[in-house]
Amino acid sequence: MSAPLILIAEEKADLRQQVREYLEQSGFRALPVGSAADIFNAIKAVPVGALVLDAALRGPDGLDLCRDVRERSDIPIILVGAGGSEVDRVVGLELGADDYMAKPYSNRELAARLRAVLRRSKKDRLIGLRASTLAQFDGWQVDFARREVRDGEGALIALTAAEFALLQVLLDHPQTVIPRLRLMELAGVRDAPSSDRSIDVLVSRVRRKLSVGGRPAPIVTVRGAGYMLSAAVERQ
Secondary structure, X not given: OOOOEEEEEOXXXXXXXXXXXXXXXXXXXXXXXXXXXXXXXXXXXXXXXXXXXXXXXOOOOHHHHHHHHHHHOOOOEEEXXXXXOHHHHHHHHHOXXXXXXXXXXXXXXXXXXXXXXXXXXXXXXXXXXXXXOEEEEOOEEEEOOOOEEEOOOOOEEOOOHHHHHXXXXXXXXXXXXXXXXXXHHHHOOOOOOOOOOHHHHHHHHHXXXXXXXXXXXXXXXXXXXXXXXXXXXXXX
C-alpha cells in the first residue's frame, strides 16, 4: 500500500518545500499547493490522506478555505496559524479542522499529528466495517459500513472522521452520561488538558449538523458530568 498523500497548503513557498522534504523523509508522500484551486484540483484528482492548511493562506484566506474544504470533503485537516491561544484552537475546530497547531511548529510534531489523524480516520473506517450494519435514532439512519448518516428523508449529512467517531461513541452508549475526558478518550481526540474545549467544540459541531427543522439534536449536556445521547438506538 502506498504512503498517504499529504497536501501542504502553506503561504510561504520555502516553508512548503521544507515541510515537503521532511514529510517525504518520514515516509509520507507530500504535495505542496499554494491556492484553493490547487487544493480542490488535487482532492478531485487523487486520494488525499490529509491536508495541512495555513490559516494565513490568501485568496480565499485559510480560515474560509478550511470551511469550504470541510463542506466538500471529510479528509483530515490540520490547521496551522500564528495564534496559539484557546480561542484560536476553538475557531479552527469550529470551522471543521481536526487539529490545530500554532506557528512556529516543529516538523517532527507535525508528522506525529498527521499520523494521529490518519490513524483515527483509518480506525473509524475499520470500526464501521466491523459494526452492526445499520442503526436508527430519533429519525436518523446510520450506515456504519459506509460511514453515512441520513435524515428521515434520506438526505446525506456530511460528517468528518472526528465527528463520526464521536457519534459512534454516543450510539454505543445511548442514554448514558459519558464524562468529558472519557468521551475524549473513546472518540480519539488528541491528548489535551481537562480544560481544553476540543471535545465541546466537536459536540457542538455534531449537534449543529443533527439539528434540522427547528428540532434540536438529542445530545444532552449534563452539567458537571458530561454528555449523553438521549434518544433510544435501534440496531439492525
